[in-house]
Amino acid sequence: MNKVSAGVALVTGASSGIGYATAAALLQAGYRVYGTSRRTPAAGPAGVAMRTADVRDDASVARLIGDVLAEAGRIDLLVNNAGIGVTGGAEESSVAQAQALFDVNVFGPMRVIRAALPAMRQQGAGRIVNISSILGVIPAPYNAIYAASKHAIEGYSESLDHELRGFGIRVVLIEPAYTSTGFDAHGMTPDQPLAIYDEVRAQAERLMQRGVTAGDAPEIVAQTVLKAARAATPKLRYT
Ligand code: NDP
Numbered sequence: 001m002n003k004v005s006a007g008v009a010l011v012t013g014a015s016s017g018i019g020y021a022t023a024a025a026l027l028q029a030g031y032r033v034y035g036t037s038r039r040t041p042a043a044g045p046a047g048v049a050m051r052t053a054d055v056r057d058d059a060s061v062a063r064l065i066g067d068v069l070a071e072a073g074r075i076d077l078l079v080n081n082a083g084i085g086v087t088g089g090a091e092e093s094s095v096a097q098a099q100a101l102f103d104v105n106v107f108g109p110m111r112v113i114r115a116a117l118p119a120m121r122q123q124g125a126g127r128i129v130n131i132s133s134i135l136g137v138i139p140a141p142y143n144a145i146y147a148a149s150k151h152a153i154e155g156y157s158e159s160l161d162h163e164l165r166g167f168g169i170r171v172v173l174i175e176p177a178y179t180s181t182g183f184d185a186h187g188m189t190p191d192q193p194l195a196i197y198d199e200v201r202a203q204a205e206r207l208m209q210r211g212v213t214a215g216d217a218p219e220i221v222a223q224t225v226l227k228a229a230r231a232a233t234p235k236l237r238y239t
Pocket of ligand 1: 012013014015016017018019036037038039053054055056081082083084085104131132133134175176177178179180181182183184186215218
């Protein structure tokens with residue numbers, strides 16, 4: 001059974017990578033933790049109450065928040081982590097593909113926040129942690145669509161932080177650098193691949209195989225989330 005001393009936390013995308021490590025770290029820190037995956041059954045760290053939910057789906061998100069509130073009565077910490085990437089030249093992805101990526105990375109957090117806010121406002125306290133990326137601050141070539149999605153969540157979060165302070169709710173951005181997770185394998189591949197980018201792809205593949213791009217462990221990002229969750233006066237950005 002979860003401990004309840006630190007409050008109730010909800011982490012989207014807790015089946016893998018940063019979300020998994022964050023859910024585990026929050027549990028360890030004494031939160032009662034709910035996590036999500038699109039899969040049924042939803043699997044995550046032992047002790048985390050996993051729920052099946054898709055952040056692209058209004059009804060699914062409404063069900064998720066309704067379930068957590070019915071069971072736990074409140075949400076003290078909401079971690080919007082679920083996200084996907086696409087690597088490739090800008091004209092290799094259709095606008096429809098960019099929209100599909102934004103549907104997860106930008107409109108996903110918006111859906112979850114909209115659903116959770118009435119209860120959080122009523123509580124008069126709470127923290128929202130949005131997992132952005134270093135590419136939300138420093139755009140990089142062959143990542144234009146992903147970088148745009150993370151810049152969007154940066155602007156949304158900063159605006160929201162000002163909007164919600166008066167209600168005792170703070171919004172925080174986490175901006176991880178490359179982190180060793182299944183992110184690359186789980187991401188989209190360009191739906192209109194062009195031969196001129198074949199060498200870019202081959203190079204990325206070679207770097208990955210040689211471990212040159214091996215980044216930090218997701219547990220390090222999880223500790224940053226925990227720090228942001230616990231800070232009496234949080235910063236807006238944690239890089
Ligand atoms: P993973 O692919 O390991 O994990 C992604 C998680 O998101 C999974 O639990 C997956 O759950 C969930 N997810 C994906 N799509 C949806 C959806 N539509 N609805 C609900 N859940 C979904 O990636 P990471 O842990 O690396 O990424 C987590 C976050 O960190 C993302 O926002 C990413 O942009 C960000 N980030 C990652 C970096 C990295 O280098 N890895 C660097 C900077 C930021 P399931 O498949 O079970 O549904």
